[in-house]
Amino acid sequence: MKSPLLLAAVATLATGVALAATADPNRTKILDGYAAQAKAQSPEFAAFSADRGRALYLGPHSGGKAETPACAACHTENPTAQGRHYKTGRAIEPMAVSVTPKRFTDPAEVEKRFERDCPNVLGRACTAREKGDFITFLASR
Template sequence: MKKKQAALAAALALGIAVPVAMAADPAREAILAAYAAQAKAEDAAFAAFSAERGRSLYMGPHQGGNPETNACAACHTGNPAATGRHRKTGRGIEPMAVSANRARFTDAGEVEKQFGRDCKNVLGRACTAREKGDFITFLSAQ
């Protein structure tokens, strides 16, 4: 519990507003705090995550990745609270919005695994810590 409280304190110290949906889960807070610290280390001018930048990342379109999946919304739908569908397999994908899927962004290993795979597919490169934090911030408010 002390690690989670320290992560929240770090996020608040960096001036990051913690959305209500996020505040309900210490694991999500810790993940966001870790991305904030990394973003600050990568860019001293980093001040806070942006839900609007996260929305743009989610909605796309982007160039550089797979043209058929040039946005997260291509598989996850334009409504993050809706069930998505895998483009190739047709398998259902749990909603991305925290309001519809409270388990989203609570397992650091799973979060990194998904970003590692999906950023390359959508953007053609790895996501930055700021992009990851923006993305989680947007979906935490949905």
């Protein structure tokens, strides 16, 4: 009697942990919002891609500031590692959701960072698809 209960408890816990790591409801809502925008911007949009997000993250890009040709310029090529502001040296918490679970859960915070860092890195705003790809990549890390 004890062991099935224990098993059930373990299973519930494990599921809970897995869900927390992959599908925070706030993050899902943010992604859904970007998906709706992406679809509106281009009818052929199907789904976000972690691979495209990875390419965006790693760059290099040419339109932005010379010192920051990629997200990885500050966040390092390994998103589970601590980043470092290229100019001030300030530590930046890892981008990977597995290490920093609160990433991409506050829509205002997410938009603020995209609004700043896309021009810094790309020299232009990011599209909704790029934002979704980026989050999808880092939620998988």
